Amino acid sequence: MAMxxxxxxxxxxxxxxxxxxxxxxxxxxxxxxxxxxxxRTKRRYFLPPAVKMMGQRKEDMEAKVQRxxxxxxxxxxxxxxxxxxxxxVFDAYIPPEGDARLSTLSKEGLKQRTEQIKQSAxxxxxxxxxxxxxxxFVTKDFAEQAQQIFIEAHNALTQFNKEKLHSLxxxxxxxxxxxxxxxxxxxxxxxxxxxxxxxxxxxCPEMISKGNLYSQVTVRMHSKQTLAIYDxxxxxxxxxxxxxxxxxxxxVIERHLTNPYGRWRLHGKIVPSxxxxxxxxxxxxxxxxxxxxxxxxxxxxxxEVPKPAAVQWYK
Amino acid sequence: xxxxxxxxxxxxxxxLSALLQSRLPLLVGGPQQLSCxxxxxxxxxxHWERKNLQVYPPQLPDEPRRPAEIxxxxxxxxxxxxxxxxxxxxxxxxxxxxxxxxxxxNDKKGAKIMKxxxxxxxxxxxxxxxVEYKSNLYVAESYSGKGKYxxxxxxxxxxxxxxxxxxxxxxxxxxxxxxxxxxxxxxSFDQAKEYIQSLKNRTIIHSL
Numbered sequence: 021m022a023m024x025x026x027x028x029x030x031x032x033x034x035x036x037x038x039x040x041x042x043x044x045x046x047x048x049x050x051x052x053x054x055x056x057x058x059x060r061t062k063r064r065y066f067l068p069p070a071v072k073m074m075g076q077r078k079e080d081m082e083a084k085v086q087r088x089x090x091x092x093x094x095x096x097x098x099x100x101x102x103x104x105x106x107x108x109v110f111d112a113y114i115p116p117e118g119d120a121r122l123s124t125l126s127k128e129g130l131k132q133r134t135e136q137i138k139q140s141a142x143x144x145x146x147x148x149x150x151x152x153x154x155x156x157f158v159t160k161d162f163a164e165q166a167q168q169i170f171i172e173a174h175n176a177l178t179q180f181n182k183e184k185l186h187s188l189x190x191x192x193x194x195x196x197x198x199x200x201x202x203x204x205x206x207x208x209x210x211x212x213x214x215x216x217x218x219x220x221x222x223x224c225p226e227m228i229s230k231g232n233l234y235s236q237v238t239v240r241m242h243s244k245q246t247l248a249i250y251d252x253x254x255x256x257x258x259x260x261x262x263x264x265x266x267x268x269x270x271x272v273i274e275r276h277l278t279n280p281y282g283r284w285r286l287h288g289k290i291v292p293s294x295x296x297x298x299x300x301x302x303x304x305x306x307x308x309x310x311x312x313x314x315x316x317x318x319x320x321x322x323x324e325v326p327k328p329a330a331v332q333w334y335k
Numbered sequence: 336x337x338x339x340x341x342x343x344x345x346x347x348x349x350x351l352s353a354l355l356q357s358r359l360p361l362l363v364g365g366p367q368q369l370s371c372x373x374x375x376x377x378x379x380x381x382h383w384e385r386k387n388l389q390v391y392p393p394q395l396p397d398e399p400r401r402p403a404e405i406x407x408x409x410x411x412x413x414x415x416x417x418x419x420x421x422x423x424x425x426x427x428x429x430x431x432x433x434x435x436x437x438x439x440x441n442d443k444k445g446a447k448i449m450k451x452x453x454x455x456x457x458x459x460x461x462x463x464x465x466v467e468y469k470s471n472l473y474v475a476e477s478y479s480g481k482g483k484y485x486x487x488x489x490x491x492x493x494x495x496x497x498x499x500x501x502x503x504x505x506x507x508x509x510x511x512x513x514x515x516x517x518x519x520x521x522x523s524f525d526q527a528k529e530y531i532q533s534l535k536n537r538t539i540i541h542s543l
Contacts, residue, residue: 068486068498205393250393251465253401303467 105190407456419479
């Protein structure tokens with residue numbers, strides 16, 4: 021590149037010198053013209069851009085962009101609200117105590133077994149409303165369908181297939197399922213179903229305006245599953261891959277009835293207050309200790325770790 | 336590369352470059368200023384922070400446990416990169432508790448900033464990267480780099496001036512889980528022995 025610069029400079033100066041030569045030839049005066057003419061008025065000093073901008077007026081960016089002809093899309097300061105799913109579980113099903121603990125042959129077990137949905141009037145009304153909008157709804161087959169949705173959703177979670185997961189799981193459930201899991205490896209397997217899934221409750225809440233119907237159906241599932249979560253470095257954080265566990269779950273499946281493109285999607289899980297404690301993670305965690313006054317000392321031997329209250333919650 | 340530029344050619348090139356220079360700030364500055372709500376996605380973050388996003392496949396039970404690595408940095412610190420370098424190399428190889436203790440009682444300005452960075456990194460390790468014990472970390476890599484400088488004029492006598500750089504630096508640290516690796520201490524006798532051995536190992540080529 022330096023070679024070409026020199027050539028161009030030479031050419032430039034030859035051009036200028038030739039012009040000069042021609043001018044002087046006309047005046048009939050011969051002077052020896054130097055080959056390289058230094059340009060006297062060339063700017064030699066350097067001004068940092070901050071100082072250079074000091075004297076100039078500030079240009080309006082928007083006007084500049086407009087003059088350049090670049091069209092920028094109008095940006096709205098909005099917060100999007102999602103109306104394809106509700107924000108929570110309405111009128112949550114309270115599972116009876118000791119569910120799935122008693123055998124079917126005992127008296128109490130039989131009582132539980134014969135608790136049909138026909139006892140609850142609101143559920144029946146809700147199912148009738150669902151059948152108005154969706155003519156192919158059958159309560160018996162729906163439970164199997166719900167279990168299939170559950171299995172597919174969890175398989176999509178292990179592969180982290182975002183599109184498929186969004187189609188199987190509502191927008192309220194999605195962040196709950198995927199929070200913190202982006203850089204973790206999850207291995208989940210559905211071994212078998214111990215009892216046939218059953219529909220235990222149905223509700224049809226209306227949101228905002230009358231006639232905007234959603235339906236939430238609670239399905240009870242008793243199954244064997246294996247779960248193993250590995251962190252970013254491939255180390256086991258929770259569970260084990262070989263040891264399956266018996267899991268009793270109450271799933272809430274939701275659908276936007278008035279929407280013709282609405283689909284049955286997993287909306288959440290109900291965790292009863294009498295549920296057994298989950299397995300601890302393979303890690304020691306520090307929990308905040310009690311607030312002490314200046315004169316007190318922390319008595320590690322007699323200190324009891326506070327346990328959270330047993331309350332039903334929706335996950 | 337053997338193209339010859341004539342006098343006219345240079346004028347064209349000069350005009351083009353002037354046009355490009357006037358166009359680029361329009362393209363870069365305009366949309367950026369108008370879209371001020373865009374939050375940074377992992378696509379925009381720099382190389383050092385992106386190293387935290389690497390996921391390893393699950394380990395088999397017979398493999399040795401992989402130590403956790405946490406990359407952390409702070410950008411555009413108002414300090415010189417050469418002065419920061421001394422502190423960065425001082426803590427390289429130390430355990431995190433020792434490093435924090437040393438920086439706490441160091442009088443330099445960069446020491447206070449570096450200590451904050453180390454504490455941030457330790458917290459991130461425990462919260463986000465599944466590190467069990469916060470003291471079980473050591474500083475594997477630590478170095479400083481140049482940030483983006485601001486330029487100002489420094490006025491001298493007789494109308495002369497100099498361009499003053501307002502200096503900024505970036506500081507990078509990598510914490511690894513485990514105890515710090517032990518430095519092999521070679522005695523002078525060992526070094527002498529090795530030297531003599533290397534002299535003895537020489538072969539004379541083309542000899543009889």
